[in-house]
Amino acid sequence: MEISKPTLMVDLKKVERNINRMADKFREKNIAFRPHFKTHQSNFIGEYFKKAGVDKCTVSSLGMAEYFAANGWQDICIAFPANVLEINRMNDLSKRVQLQILVDSVEKVQLLAAGISANTNLFIEIDTGYFRSGILYDAVAEIEKIMHTIEAFPQFKFVGFLSHTGNTYTQQSPSEISTLFNESRQKLIDLKKRFLPRFPNLILSMGDTPAASIVNDYSGIDEMRPGNFVFYDSMQYFLGSCTLNEIAVVVYCPVVAKYPERNQLVIYGGGVHLSKEKLTRNGKAIYGLVSKPNSTGFGELIPGSFVESLSQEHGIIYMPEAEMKQIQLGDLLAVYPVHSCMTVDLNKQMLSLEGLQIPKYRTY
Amino acid sequence: MEISKPTLMVDLKKVERNINRMADKFREKNIAFRPHFKTHQSNFIGEYFKKAGVDKCTVSSLGMAEYFAANGWQDICIAFPANVLEINRMNDLSKRVQLQILVDSVEKVQLLAAGISANTNLFIEIDTGYFRSGILYDAVAEIEKIMHTIEAFPQFKFVGFLSHTGNTYTQQSPSEISTLFNESRQKLIDLKKRFLPRFPNLILSMGDTPAASIVNDYSGIDEMRPGNFVFYDSMQYFLGSCTLNEIAVVVYCPVVAKYPERNQLVIYGGGVHLSKEKLTRNGKAIYGLVSKPNSTGFGELIPGSFVESLSQEHGIIYMPEAEMKQIQLGDLLAVYPVHSCMTVDLNKQMLSLEGLQIPKYRTY
Numbered sequence: 239m240e241i242s243k244p245t246l247m248v249d250l251k252k253v254e255r256n257i258n259r260m261a262d263k264f265r266e267k268n269i270a271f272r273p274h275f276k277t278h279q280s281n282f283i284g285e286y287f288k289k290a291g292v293d294k295c296t297v298s299s300l301g302m303a304e305y306f307a308a309n310g311w312q313d314i315c316i317a318f319p320a321n322v323l324e325i326n327r328m329n330d331l332s333k334r335v336q337l338q339i340l341v342d343s344v345e346k347v348q349l350l351a352a353g354i355s356a357n358t359n360l361f362i363e364i365d366t367g368y369f370r371s372g373i374l375y376d377a378v379a380e381i382e383k384i385m386h387t388i389e390a391f392p393q394f395k396f397v398g399f400l401s402h403t404g405n406t407y408t409q410q411s412p413s414e415i416s417t418l419f420n421e422s423r424q425k426l427i428d429l430k431k432r433f434l435p436r437f438p439n440l441i442l443s444m445g446d447t448p449a450a451s452i453v454n455d456y457s458g459i460d461e462m463r464p465g466n467f468v469f470y471d472s473m474q475y476f477l478g479s480c481t482l483n484e485i486a487v488v489v490y491c492p493v494v495a496k497y498p499e500r501n502q503l504v505i506y507g508g509g510v511h512l513s514k515e516k517l518t519r520n521g522k523a524i525y526g527l528v529s530k531p532n533s534t535g536f537g538e539l540i541p542g543s544f545v546e547s548l549s550q551e552h553g554i555i556y557m558p559e560a561e562m563k564q565i566q567l568g569d570l571l572a573v574y575p576v577h578s579c580m581t582v583d584l585n586k587q588m589l590s591l592e593g594l595q596i597p598k599y600r601t602y
Numbered sequence: 603m604e605i606s607k608p609t610l611m612v613d614l615k616k617v618e619r620n621i622n623r624m625a626d627k628f629r630e631k632n633i634a635f636r637p638h639f640k641t642h643q644s645n646f647i648g649e650y651f652k653k654a655g656v657d658k659c660t661v662s663s664l665g666m667a668e669y670f671a672a673n674g675w676q677d678i679c680i681a682f683p684a685n686v687l688e689i690n691r692m693n694d695l696s697k698r699v700q701l702q703i704l705v706d707s708v709e710k711v712q713l714l715a716a717g718i719s720a721n722t723n724l725f726i727e728i729d730t731g732y733f734r735s736g737i738l739y740d741a742v743a744e745i746e747k748i749m750h751t752i753e754a755f756p757q758f759k760f761v762g763f764l765s766h767t768g769n770t771y772t773q774q775s776p777s778e779i780s781t782l783f784n785e786s787r788q789k790l791i792d793l794k795k796r797f798l799p800r801f802p803n804l805i806l807s808m809g810d811t812p813a814a815s816i817v818n819d820y821s822g823i824d825e826m827r828p829g830n831f832v833f834y835d836s837m838q839y840f841l842g843s844c845t846l847n848e849i850a851v852v853v854y855c856p857v858v859a860k861y862p863e864r865n866q867l868v869i870y871g872g873g874v875h876l877s878k879e880k881l882t883r884n885g886k887a888i889y890g891l892v893s894k895p896n897s898t899g900f901g902e903l904i905p906g907s908f909v910e911s912l913s914q915e916h917g918i919i920y921m922p923e924a925e926m927k928q929i930q931l932g933d934l935l936a937v938y939p940v941h942s943c944m945t946v947d948l949n950k951q952m953l954s955l956e957g958l959q960i961p962k963y964r965t966y
Contacts, residue, residue: 242687243665276914298915299870301607318915319858321870322932323606342859349931370916371859371868404913494683495706495735504735506663506685510947514878549768550640550943551662551682552734567713568686579914583874584948586964600950 239593244511245490246585252486261290272296274465277579279599281309296463300324305599307335319371325353332356342373347387360388361400366422368405375425398441406448412478419449427458451479471578472527488536488572498562508551513580526573536572603957608875609854610949616850624831625654636660638829641943643963645673660827664688669963671699683735689717696720706737711751724752725764730786732768739789762805770812776842783813791822815843835942836891852900852936862926872915877944890937900936
């Protein structure tokens, strides 16, 4: 296996462990597990989920739903505000699989009803304070109107409330993550209580890897949809969601220049390979942690070293003098990405440590 | 032409005008023009450059060099620190075209000499203060050693000094850009004067779109390598490199949710379509400017509106109440990207306003 340019590497043993751990956790808690597949976007990785007993998934676009449907997935949630411009393809797909889509307004339900005739499950997306998408949890009268509108169309079934607590990502500690998740959970439980008499089967679906990794009490929640945990990344490591050893993807990058006088070296590996997503630690921007791969895997982190800036193809790594002495032009370094979802999306192929090319969905 | 998902749109008339303006400018000044093709990465766009009389180009990776070589480009500079792991492919390509590659250390020249037998032009990359790659302009003794080493290998020819003044991007005004460019230019001219007696044909090659757009005096410089100007973007607009009307690429994105109570709407168009590159204006992050396309093109900017955050597929647009009243679910909005090079790289295909699919180099 010869690697000569930036290459997304996957440790499949870690992937399998990450999947089994999460599947076991929710099985034990008797919570439905509908993992988000936007992180890996790969049917090959999907097979590991099937082996772990998972039979439903979440995606972030209709194209991705079509890809996984073509690969045998029969129960798919598109966890993104339904795009009325894709209504015909949505209807076609809904004839073939059990599709769950998201609405958060009366108008959206009406627009969808004009083009979707196949039986389709509708989640009402609830915003518990992340302020990205969804109707605010306390707009109860409006939520009820949406439910009425859904009931008016025989092809639609209201299945429950879905929320993504994405604001866990900006918390500073595991206990802050737990607190925030519990507050959101309580808001959803209150909604559920209010509407359960009329919709005795309505479910609550929540997401996000920090909460799925850190929290232990999910009572009242029926379904969890984390995605990132399949690979984890530097951001999750700093949030406390994972150990370094659980991070299952890195990008191998050739060293192309060394500047010991300023403790910097340049790798072939830039924003187009890693994404411009960054962390801030002690006031410094971090675009990835750095290790030296060895024969068995990604290797140990190089102390004091991190990617400190990125342009299109250049990555600048800060590295203390003693450590830089061990590095030669032409060496490969492993960069632990800040946000694996973005990094994996950028790289149209993944390579396993065993040298296997792992196919992925190609957006374009 | 039906657009239902995030789509990179190109106004080819603007592209042609941008190319002709820059080609004319450097022709009049008698400066060689070697445009950087990493921005468009498209042989189709390359043909517009040929029509404008351009016969040499710059790229940022060996793969991109191979792509343009396969499409008839005979004189190509890889403006990136030469990657010794790709030495065999570099040698193969150098047999077929006039290849210019970059070195900035004795060690790099020696490593390359071990694998490259074809006649190859070497630029010494000079760092005039950007601190990304290249040897510092004042390390004169070391620069001389590199030249000696190049001379020792008959397959190599030292052609001159190349620099990328990427720090123009962080300046606050056109006059600051001019000042910085002139300082860098003077550093290179001093180097040239010192070595001209021994290398009477050595040239100075500089890059960057802000300087190429704003500066008028390039005396002493032999070659310019701007790339971004072919499309420009919001960042260049705020730097003063271009007018809004010269920006030739946008991403059309469907509106999928509206939240008038918080002056926000959600588009289908996130970091995987636009890149996470951002600007800061008046303390606010801006991930793109926003217009409503019309039948003739990208349309006028929507006053007070901008992309204020991005996740993987969601874009959040801030929009004043009055303007939001004009926008419906399912409308397409045009986002003027912050950094067109990154955005174009993410989108594996471009669509012209006339509905033509414009092919591109695919990195993976």
